[in-house]
Amino acid sequence: MPRFYLVDLESIECATPRSQFNVQRIDDLAHNLIETGSLLQPLVLEATGPESYRIISGEEGYYAGMRASEINAEIEMVDAFVIEADKVEAANAQIRLMSGSMTSAPTDSALTGSALTDSALTDSAPINSAPINNDVLQLLNARISNLETRHDQDIRDLKVSYQKDIDYLQNKVANIEGHMSSKLKPLDMFNQLSEVDLFKALKKAGIPGKTLENLTKNIINARKTSPFDSFTDVVSRTDKLGDKTMLKIIDTWSGF
Known part of the structure; x- marks a missing residue:
């Protein structure tokens, strides 16, 4: 299953050049990242080595992170989902499906709705959009907090496991050394x-x-x-x- 991490920007490889993105938009996103402290739409990465990753989705967020790092040296890591190698194809398919749903052609009812007067749109849009945006942000923040908590727990579990292994090996070596010493004439x-x-x-x-x-x-x-x-x-x-x-x-x- 995908795991949520904070990933070092220097360890990420991006095949899409920065020149393909709007400079002002990247700069705006970078300042927003510094203000919020995280990417609300995390990168999707494939691990290519122990500490190296390739971008599957989120190139714009990556370049916003790089720009944020240029502005504020304390920004060194970005939020990301790391996909296992055997799940990359499925992840790409999901990304394409989600992108397609966002850019699909409008229906007849949608076209009919677009014929509403400018005044009607102006009056209704602010009333409906603000609560929706707040709800989305709350859900995203809750999701990120949950993932961070699980990530911290995974790290604590690993530390406990490694410490047990170290203690076992140290005791084993001490017993062997003691046994060897006791056998010496x-x-x-x-x-x-x-x-x-x-x-x-x-x-x-x-x-x-x-x-x-x-x-x-x-x-x-x-x-x-x-x-x-x-x-x-x-x-x-x-x-x-x-x-x-x-x-x-x-x-x-x-x-x-």
């Missing part, structure tokens, strides 16, 4: 833990304050040359790491 931990994780592991082994920071850096620097092949190798190549401290670390890490 003490010697492997000296060789494979990141600096942050090594710092945390040494802290759990009771290495205090400044000694903890220095020892972490010394181990990281020592293993850059080559991996440790034994605990004796760790002690001999790591500055300020003695046998007693090593035994304390091994004892703690063996219980992880």
